[in-house]
Amino acid sequence: MNADAVLRLSGIETRYGARVIHAGIDLSVTRGEILAIVGGSGSGKTTLLREMLLLRTPEAGHVEILGQRNVRRGSRAEIALRRRMGVLFQSGALFGGLTVLENVCLPLQEHTGLRAATIGQIATLKIALTGLPPESAALYPSELSGGMRKRAALARALALDPELLFLDEPGSGLDPVSARAIDELVVTLRDALDLTVVMVTHDLATVQRIADRVILLGERVILASGTPAEMAANPDPRVRRFFAAQDTGRARLSNEA
Numbered sequence: 001m002n003a004d005a006v007l008r009l010s011g012i013e014t015r016y017g018a019r020v021i022h023a024g025i026d027l028s029v030t031r032g033e034i035l036a037i038v039g040g041s042g043s044g045k046t047t048l049l050r051e052m053l054l055l056r057t058p059e060a061g062h063v064e065i066l067g068q069r070n071v072r073r074g075s076r077a078e079i080a081l082r083r084r085m086g087v088l089f090q091s092g093a094l095f096g097g098l099t100v101l102e103n104v105c106l107p108l109q110e111h112t113g114l115r116a117a118t119i120g121q122i123a124t125l126k127i128a129l130t131g132l133p134p135e136s137a138a139l140y141p142s143e144l145s146g147g148m149r150k151r152a153a154l155a156r157a158l159a160l161d162p163e164l165l166f167l168d169e170p171g172s173g174l175d176p177v178s179a180r181a182i183d184e185l186v187v188t189l190r191d192a193l194d195l196t197v198v199m200v201t202h203d204l205a206t207v208q209r210i211a212d213r214v215i216l217l218g219e220r221v222i223l224a225s226g227t228p229a230e231m232a233a234n235p236d237p238r239v240r241r242f243f244a245a246q247d248t249g250r251a252r253l254s255n256e257a
Protein backbone atom coordinates (compact mmCIF):
# COMPACT_ATOMS: atom_id res chain seq x y z
CA MET A 1 0.00 0.00 0.00
CA ASN A 2 1.24 3.46 -0.88
CA ALA A 3 2.68 5.11 2.26
CA ASP A 4 2.00 8.60 0.91
CA ALA A 5 -1.70 7.94 0.32
CA VAL A 6 -4.02 10.61 1.68
CA LEU A 7 -7.12 8.67 0.80
CA ARG A 8 -7.66 4.94 0.65
CA LEU A 9 -10.73 2.97 -0.27
CA SER A 10 -10.74 -0.76 0.21
CA GLY A 11 -13.40 -3.29 -0.62
CA ILE A 12 -16.06 -0.64 -1.14
CA GLU A 13 -19.51 -2.06 -1.79
CA THR A 14 -22.41 0.24 -2.52
CA ARG A 15 -26.02 -0.75 -2.86
CA TYR A 16 -29.24 1.17 -3.30
CA GLY A 17 -31.79 -1.40 -2.16
CA ALA A 18 -31.10 -4.54 -4.17
CA ARG A 19 -29.19 -2.59 -6.78
CA VAL A 20 -25.41 -3.01 -6.57
CA ILE A 21 -23.46 0.08 -7.67
CA HIS A 22 -19.94 -0.81 -6.50
CA ALA A 23 -18.67 -4.32 -5.79
CA GLY A 24 -15.16 -4.20 -4.35
CA ILE A 25 -13.56 -0.86 -5.18
CA ASP A 26 -9.94 -0.50 -4.02
CA LEU A 27 -8.29 2.83 -4.59
CA SER A 28 -5.53 4.88 -3.11
CA VAL A 29 -4.91 8.57 -3.82
CA THR A 30 -1.36 9.87 -3.47
CA ARG A 31 -0.57 13.23 -1.89
CA GLY A 32 -0.26 15.92 -4.53
CA GLU A 33 -1.83 14.08 -7.43
CA ILE A 34 -4.82 15.04 -9.54
CA LEU A 35 -6.96 11.94 -9.89
CA ALA A 36 -9.83 11.86 -12.39
CA ILE A 37 -12.74 9.47 -11.96
CA VAL A 38 -14.49 8.74 -15.24
CA GLY A 39 -17.18 6.28 -16.27
CA GLY A 40 -20.51 6.01 -18.01
CA SER A 41 -23.62 7.67 -16.74
CA GLY A 42 -24.83 5.77 -13.69
CA SER A 43 -21.51 3.98 -13.10
CA GLY A 44 -21.40 5.41 -9.60
CA LYS A 45 -18.85 8.22 -9.87
CA THR A 46 -20.78 10.78 -7.84
CA THR A 47 -21.77 8.15 -5.28
CA LEU A 48 -18.10 7.21 -4.84
CA LEU A 49 -17.21 10.88 -4.43
CA ARG A 50 -19.92 11.23 -1.78
CA GLU A 51 -18.46 8.23 0.05
CA MET A 52 -15.01 9.82 -0.05
CA LEU A 53 -16.55 13.00 1.36
CA LEU A 54 -18.21 11.06 4.18
CA LEU A 55 -21.60 12.18 2.93
CA ARG A 56 -22.61 8.55 2.41
CA THR A 57 -21.48 5.38 4.19
CA PRO A 58 -20.83 2.43 1.87
CA GLU A 59 -22.60 -0.84 2.64
CA ALA A 60 -19.20 -2.53 3.09
CA GLY A 61 -15.52 -1.69 2.94
CA HIS A 62 -13.25 0.93 4.45
CA VAL A 63 -12.72 4.61 3.77
CA GLU A 64 -9.50 6.08 5.15
CA ILE A 65 -8.97 9.82 4.83
CA LEU A 66 -5.81 11.60 5.97
CA GLY A 67 -4.92 8.65 8.17
CA GLN A 68 -8.35 8.25 9.77
CA ARG A 69 -10.28 5.12 9.02
CA ASN A 70 -14.05 4.64 8.94
CA VAL A 71 -14.85 7.95 10.60
CA ARG A 72 -18.44 7.88 11.80
CA ARG A 73 -20.78 10.39 10.22
CA GLY A 74 -21.80 13.04 12.72
CA SER A 75 -18.80 12.37 15.00
CA ARG A 76 -16.38 15.07 16.19
CA ALA A 77 -13.68 13.36 14.14
CA GLU A 78 -15.83 13.84 11.04
CA ILE A 79 -16.25 17.55 11.72
CA ALA A 80 -12.50 17.95 12.22
CA LEU A 81 -11.79 16.00 9.05
CA ARG A 82 -14.35 17.92 7.03
CA ARG A 83 -12.36 21.11 7.62
CA ARG A 84 -9.44 19.50 5.83
CA MET A 85 -11.50 18.74 2.71
CA GLY A 86 -12.80 21.28 0.20
CA VAL A 87 -15.56 20.52 -2.28
CA LEU A 88 -16.67 22.13 -5.50
CA PHE A 89 -20.10 20.74 -6.29
CA GLN A 90 -21.32 20.60 -9.87
CA SER A 91 -23.83 23.38 -9.36
CA GLY A 92 -21.33 25.54 -7.48
CA ALA A 93 -23.85 25.57 -4.61
CA LEU A 94 -23.26 29.23 -3.76
CA PHE A 95 -25.89 30.94 -1.65
CA GLY A 96 -27.78 33.23 -4.04
CA GLY A 97 -28.73 35.71 -1.33
CA LEU A 98 -25.11 36.30 -0.28
CA THR A 99 -22.34 38.15 -2.09
CA VAL A 100 -19.20 36.35 -3.21
CA LEU A 101 -17.34 37.68 -0.17
CA GLU A 102 -20.11 36.58 2.19
CA ASN A 103 -20.18 33.13 0.59
CA VAL A 104 -16.43 32.71 1.07
CA CYS A 105 -16.58 34.04 4.65
CA LEU A 106 -19.24 31.51 5.62
CA PRO A 107 -17.03 28.44 6.31
CA LEU A 108 -14.61 30.65 8.25
CA GLN A 109 -17.44 32.00 10.39
CA GLU A 110 -18.77 28.49 11.01
CA HIS A 111 -15.50 26.73 11.73
CA THR A 112 -13.08 29.28 13.19
CA GLY A 113 -13.23 31.69 16.09
CA LEU A 114 -11.47 34.38 14.09
CA ARG A 115 -12.49 38.02 14.24
CA ALA A 116 -14.72 39.35 11.47
CA ALA A 117 -11.96 41.59 10.08
CA THR A 118 -9.52 38.65 9.85
CA ILE A 119 -12.16 36.47 8.21
CA GLY A 120 -12.75 39.21 5.65
CA GLN A 121 -9.02 39.41 4.90
CA ILE A 122 -8.68 35.66 4.46
CA ALA A 123 -11.77 35.50 2.22
CA THR A 124 -10.45 38.40 0.11
CA LEU A 125 -7.17 36.53 -0.33
CA LYS A 126 -8.97 33.35 -1.43
CA ILE A 127 -11.03 35.32 -3.93
CA ALA A 128 -7.82 36.79 -5.38
CA LEU A 129 -6.22 33.31 -5.46
CA THR A 130 -8.93 32.05 -7.79
CA GLY A 131 -8.28 34.88 -10.24
CA LEU A 132 -11.43 36.86 -9.58
CA PRO A 133 -11.09 40.66 -9.72
CA PRO A 134 -11.46 42.39 -6.33
CA GLU A 135 -14.71 44.09 -7.35
CA SER A 136 -16.39 40.69 -7.81
CA ALA A 137 -16.38 40.24 -4.01
CA ALA A 138 -19.41 42.54 -3.71
CA LEU A 139 -21.39 40.81 -6.48
CA TYR A 140 -24.15 38.21 -6.07
CA PRO A 141 -23.84 34.82 -7.80
CA SER A 142 -26.55 35.79 -10.33
CA GLU A 143 -24.33 38.69 -11.43
CA LEU A 144 -21.42 36.39 -12.32
CA SER A 145 -20.60 34.44 -15.48
CA GLY A 146 -20.48 30.63 -15.22
CA GLY A 147 -16.68 30.66 -15.04
CA MET A 148 -16.68 33.33 -12.33
CA ARG A 149 -19.23 31.34 -10.32
CA LYS A 150 -16.93 28.30 -10.44
CA ARG A 151 -14.05 30.47 -9.24
CA ALA A 152 -16.14 31.88 -6.40
CA ALA A 153 -17.19 28.36 -5.39
CA LEU A 154 -13.53 27.32 -5.51
CA ALA A 155 -12.60 30.27 -3.31
CA ARG A 156 -15.19 29.07 -0.80
CA ALA A 157 -13.91 25.48 -1.05
CA LEU A 158 -10.42 26.77 -0.25
CA ALA A 159 -11.53 29.00 2.64
CA LEU A 160 -10.30 26.64 5.36
CA ASP A 161 -7.01 25.70 3.63
CA PRO A 162 -8.01 22.12 2.82
CA GLU A 163 -5.45 19.43 2.02
CA LEU A 164 -7.87 17.54 -0.19
CA LEU A 165 -9.98 19.17 -2.89
CA PHE A 166 -12.90 17.33 -4.49
CA LEU A 167 -14.35 18.57 -7.77
CA ASP A 168 -17.60 17.29 -9.26
CA GLU A 169 -17.65 18.10 -12.98
CA PRO A 170 -15.59 21.30 -12.68
CA GLY A 171 -16.15 22.26 -16.32
CA SER A 172 -19.86 21.56 -16.50
CA GLY A 173 -21.92 24.36 -17.98
CA LEU A 174 -18.84 26.22 -19.21
CA ASP A 175 -17.73 26.99 -22.74
CA PRO A 176 -14.45 25.28 -23.77
CA VAL A 177 -12.33 28.39 -23.17
CA SER A 178 -13.69 28.92 -19.65
CA ALA A 179 -13.42 25.18 -18.92
CA ARG A 180 -9.76 25.25 -19.95
CA ALA A 181 -9.16 28.28 -17.71
CA ILE A 182 -10.66 26.41 -14.74
CA ASP A 183 -8.44 23.39 -15.53
CA GLU A 184 -5.39 25.64 -15.51
CA LEU A 185 -6.51 27.20 -12.25
CA VAL A 186 -6.89 23.78 -10.62
CA VAL A 187 -3.29 22.89 -11.54
CA THR A 188 -2.00 26.28 -10.36
CA LEU A 189 -3.82 25.90 -7.04
CA ARG A 190 -2.64 22.31 -6.60
CA ASP A 191 0.97 23.43 -7.11
CA ALA A 192 0.71 26.59 -4.99
CA LEU A 193 -1.26 25.11 -2.10
CA ASP A 194 0.07 21.51 -2.07
CA LEU A 195 -3.39 20.14 -2.70
CA THR A 196 -4.44 16.63 -3.58
CA VAL A 197 -7.31 16.77 -6.07
CA VAL A 198 -9.98 14.16 -6.80
CA MET A 199 -12.38 15.05 -9.59
CA VAL A 200 -15.31 13.44 -11.31
CA THR A 201 -15.57 14.47 -14.92
CA HIS A 202 -17.06 13.55 -18.27
CA ASP A 203 -14.71 15.87 -20.05
CA LEU A 204 -11.93 14.02 -21.80
CA ALA A 205 -10.14 17.26 -22.65
CA THR A 206 -9.89 18.07 -18.93
CA VAL A 207 -8.64 14.56 -18.19
CA GLN A 208 -5.95 14.83 -20.85
CA ARG A 209 -4.92 18.29 -19.73
CA ILE A 210 -4.63 17.97 -16.00
CA ALA A 211 -5.11 14.45 -14.60
CA ASP A 212 -2.01 12.65 -13.32
CA ARG A 213 -4.03 9.46 -13.10
CA VAL A 214 -7.43 8.28 -14.26
CA ILE A 215 -9.71 5.52 -13.05
CA LEU A 216 -12.50 4.22 -15.23
CA LEU A 217 -15.55 2.97 -13.35
CA GLY A 218 -17.85 0.43 -14.97
CA GLU A 219 -19.62 -2.84 -14.31
CA ARG A 220 -19.46 -2.05 -10.57
CA VAL A 221 -15.65 -2.10 -10.44
CA ILE A 222 -12.60 -0.12 -11.57
CA LEU A 223 -12.22 -1.32 -15.15
CA ALA A 224 -8.83 0.34 -15.65
CA SER A 225 -6.52 2.90 -14.16
CA GLY A 226 -3.42 4.70 -15.36
CA THR A 227 -2.11 7.94 -16.75
CA PRO A 228 -4.25 9.56 -19.48
CA ALA A 229 -1.72 8.31 -22.06
CA GLU A 230 -1.86 4.76 -20.65
CA MET A 231 -5.65 4.81 -20.71
CA ALA A 232 -5.69 6.03 -24.30
CA ALA A 233 -3.40 3.12 -25.26
CA ASN A 234 -5.30 0.48 -23.24
CA PRO A 235 -6.38 -2.36 -25.56
CA ASP A 236 -9.41 -3.40 -23.46
CA PRO A 237 -12.44 -2.72 -25.71
CA ARG A 238 -14.41 -1.28 -22.78
CA VAL A 239 -11.63 1.25 -22.18
CA ARG A 240 -11.18 1.91 -25.87
CA ARG A 241 -14.88 2.73 -26.25
CA PHE A 242 -14.41 5.46 -23.68
CA PHE A 243 -11.28 6.93 -25.09
CA ALA A 244 -12.44 6.59 -28.70
CA ALA A 245 -13.71 10.14 -28.45
CA GLN A 246 -10.10 11.25 -28.30
CA ASP A 247 -9.22 9.49 -31.57
CA THR A 248 -11.95 11.31 -33.41
CA GLY A 249 -10.93 14.62 -31.91
CA ARG A 250 -14.10 14.96 -29.85
CA ALA A 251 -13.59 16.26 -26.37
CA ARG A 252 -16.25 14.40 -24.48
CA LEU A 253 -16.24 10.88 -23.16
CA SER A 254 -18.71 8.41 -24.53
CA ASN A 255 -21.44 7.50 -22.13
CA GLU A 256 -22.14 4.20 -23.84
CA ALA A 257 -19.61 1.94 -22.08
Ligand SMILES: Nc1ncnc2c1ncn2[C@@H]1O[C@H](COP(=O)(O)OP(=O)(O)OP(=O)(O)O)[C@@H](O)[C@H]1O
Pocket: 016, 021, 039, 040, 041, 042, 043, 044, 045, 046, 047, 048
Ligand atom coordinates in the same frame (compact mmCIF):
# COMPACT_ATOMS: atom_id res chain seq x y z
N1 LIG B 1 -30.16 8.16 -3.48
C1 LIG B 1 -30.25 7.22 -4.43
N2 LIG B 1 -31.20 6.26 -4.35
C2 LIG B 1 -31.28 5.29 -5.29
N3 LIG B 1 -30.47 5.20 -6.36
C3 LIG B 1 -29.53 6.13 -6.48
C4 LIG B 1 -29.36 7.18 -5.54
N4 LIG B 1 -28.32 7.96 -5.93
C5 LIG B 1 -27.87 7.40 -7.07
N5 LIG B 1 -28.57 6.30 -7.40
C6 LIG B 1 -28.34 5.44 -8.56
O1 LIG B 1 -27.04 4.91 -8.47
C7 LIG B 1 -26.42 4.87 -9.76
C8 LIG B 1 -25.11 5.61 -9.69
O2 LIG B 1 -25.40 7.00 -9.54
P1 LIG B 1 -24.26 8.11 -9.61
O3 LIG B 1 -24.93 9.44 -9.59
O4 LIG B 1 -23.24 7.83 -8.57
O5 LIG B 1 -23.63 7.82 -11.03
P2 LIG B 1 -22.68 8.73 -11.93
O6 LIG B 1 -21.67 7.82 -12.51
O7 LIG B 1 -22.18 9.87 -11.13
O8 LIG B 1 -23.69 9.21 -13.04
P3 LIG B 1 -23.70 10.56 -13.93
O9 LIG B 1 -22.48 10.51 -14.78
O10 LIG B 1 -24.95 10.41 -14.74
O11 LIG B 1 -23.73 11.72 -12.99
C9 LIG B 1 -27.42 5.48 -10.74
O12 LIG B 1 -28.09 4.44 -11.38
C10 LIG B 1 -28.38 6.23 -9.86
O13 LIG B 1 -29.67 6.24 -10.41
